[in-house]
Amino acid sequence: MADSAQAQKLVYLVTGGCGFLGEHVVRMLLQREPRLGELRVFDRHLGPWLEELKTGPVRVTAIQGDVTQAHEVAAAVAGAHVVIHTAGLVDVFGRASPETIHEVNVQGTRNVIEACVQTGTRFLVYTSSMEVVGPNTKGHPFYRGNEDTPYEAVHRHPYPCSKALAEWLVLEANGRKVRGGLPLVTCALRPTGIYGEGHQIMRDFYRQGLRLGGWLFRAIPASVEHGRVYVGNVAWMHVLAARELEQRAALMGGQVYFCYDGSPYKSYEDFNMEFLGPCGLRLVGARPLLPYWLLVFLAALNALLQWLLRPLVLYAPLLNPYTLAVANTTFTVSTDKAQRHFGYEPMFSWEDSRTRTILWVQAATGSAQ
Numbered sequence: 485m486a487d488s489a490q491a492q493k494l495v496y497l498v499t500g501g502c503g504f505l506g507e508h509v510v511r512m513l514l515q516r517e518p519r520l521g522e523l524r525v526f527d528r529h530l531g532p533w534l535e536e537l538k539t540g541p542v543r544v545t546a547i548q549g550d551v552t553q554a555h556e557v558a559a560a561v562a563g564a565h566v567v568i569h570t571a572g573l574v575d576v577f578g579r580a581s582p583e584t585i586h587e588v589n590v591q592g593t594r595n596v597i598e599a600c601v602q603t604g605t606r607f608l609v610y611t612s613s614m615e616v617v618g619p620n621t622k623g624h625p626f627y628r629g630n631e632d633t634p635y636e637a638v639h640r641h642p643y644p645c646s647k648a649l650a651e652w653l654v655l656e657a658n659g660r661k662v663r664g665g666l667p668l669v670t671c672a673l674r675p676t677g678i679y680g681e682g683h684q685i686m687r688d689f690y691r692q693g694l695r696l697g698g699w700l701f702r703a704i705p706a707s708v709e710h711g712r713v714y715v716g717n718v719a720w721m722h723v724l725a726a727r728e729l730e731q732r733a734a735l736m737g738g739q740v741y742f743c744y745d746g747s748p749y750k751s752y753e754d755f756n757m758e759f760l761g762p763c764g765l766r767l768v769g770a771r772p773l774l775p776y777w778l779l780v781f782l783a784a785l786n787a788l789l790q791w792l793l794r795p796l797v798l799y800a801p802l803l804n805p806y807t808l809a810v811a812n813t814t815f816t817v818s819t820d821k822a823q824r825h826f827g828y829e830p831m832f833s834w835e836d837s838r839t840r841t842i843l844w845v846q847a848a849t850g851s852a853q
């Protein structure tokens with residue numbers, strides 16, 4: 485990465501490289517990082533699609549491993565120039581215990597940082613989340629905010645708690661001396677709700693709509709705006725941030741960046757209809773069909789059922805008090821910090837992002853019309 489080593493081939497490690505975002509980061513690196521010599525893909529569950537990547541010019545090494553196991557992480561990090569740490573347990577539905585979420589998201593991140601320090605890896609990009617800021621438990625709106633907008637971040641749910649703590653660890657590690665004596669350079673990217681090819685919740689909504697005869701019922705007022713960003717642009721932002729970290733270490737080190745693009749500001753449901761509409765679903769109601777108090781009651785009932793049934797079966801519906809609060813609180817970002825700090829411009833326009841996502845929903849659900 486130094487001038488004298490322009491031609492040097494770099495080793496990248498992507499943790500969680502087989503997840504929704506991770507797969508896009510992996511593919512983006514292979515397409516858009518000319519200095520890539522080896523790409524290590526570390527995940528608890530390796531995807532079969534990795535095999536097809538192994539025939540290309542870049543060496544792709546699949547590593548089945550667990551970020552909670554420090555020795556597995558250290559072995560994967562050793563010799564890597566850059567780590568993109570996207571592995572995480574994304575659970576706001578009560579599928580995993582709070583302890584497991586903490587173990588994967590916080591201890592896993594700690595293990596990645598320590599592995600960088602011990603093995604001499606200097607550049608670390610962490611996938612954080614808008615959830616480290618909010619929405620908070622008081623339902624305060626965050627309207628077109630940026631990285632410096634004051635906001636009362638109050639976390640109770642295990643997922644945002646874990647992401648906030650992990651992000652803090654990553655930022656605090658910036659400047660630590662790694663093996664060899666040079667400083668570690670870290671930054672954190674905070675996506676809002678990611679959508680695009682591979683988005684499981686979108687598929688769940690589609691299936692739910694099919695079960696209801698092609699109808700979805702409005703639950704959230706159209707006026708509540710929810711930040712969304714296309715997965716390809718989030719991946720591109722990771723690749724660019726990782727590439728620029730050395731040259732712009734003083735500016736980027738220890739910084740956070742919201743992930744943004746040209747996706748429109750809409751309610752969570754109206755935004756989903758941009759894709760589900762062309763797949764044949766209809767959203768019923770200009771206004772929520774149920775009063776909010778009833779939704780609160782149903783969400784609480786779901787939480788109670790989850791608790792009662794836990795010894796017998798995992799009951800984890802989309803609606804619970806936390807998801808209702810997130811969906812029902814305006815949270816949108818408007819910033820150009822990533823552009824100013826490392827030259828980020830979205831690679832995919834809103835029209836491209838929309839088309840790609842529609843094609844994926846149609847292919848994934850066999851709904852092409």
Ligand SMILES: NC(=O)C1=CN([C@@H]2O[C@H](COP(=O)(O)OP(=O)(O)OC[C@H]3O[C@@H](n4cnc5c(N)ncnc54)[C@H](O)[C@@H]3O)[C@@H](O)[C@H]2O)C=CC1
Nearest residue numbers: 500502503504505527528550551570571572613675677678
């Ligand atoms: N999906 C979203 O809307 C958003 C996601 N994020 C963050 O982006 C990152 C990726 O999220 P998604 O791709 O949506 O989730 P995902 O669940 O599709 O991907 C996460 C990947 O991490 C892997 N993983 C989980 N536990 C692991 C462990 N112990 N060891 C090794 N690998 C493990 C999983 O196997 C999976 O492949 C996460 O850190 C998440 O917090 C941030 C903002 C929004």
Ligand SMILES: C[C@@H](CO)CCC[C@@H](C)[C@H]1CC[C@H]2[C@@H]3[C@H](O)CC4=CC(=O)CC[C@]4(C)[C@H]3CC[C@]12C
Nearest residue numbers: 574576613615676677703752802803807808810811
């Ligand atoms: C009340 C329901 C009526 O249709 C709608 C419920 C929708 C929820 C399942 C989603 C609404 C907002 C989503 C979250 C948001 O996009 C922020 C996130 C960031 C992350 O880092 C992980 C995912 C998520 C928590 C995301 C999860 C799904 C929602 C709660």
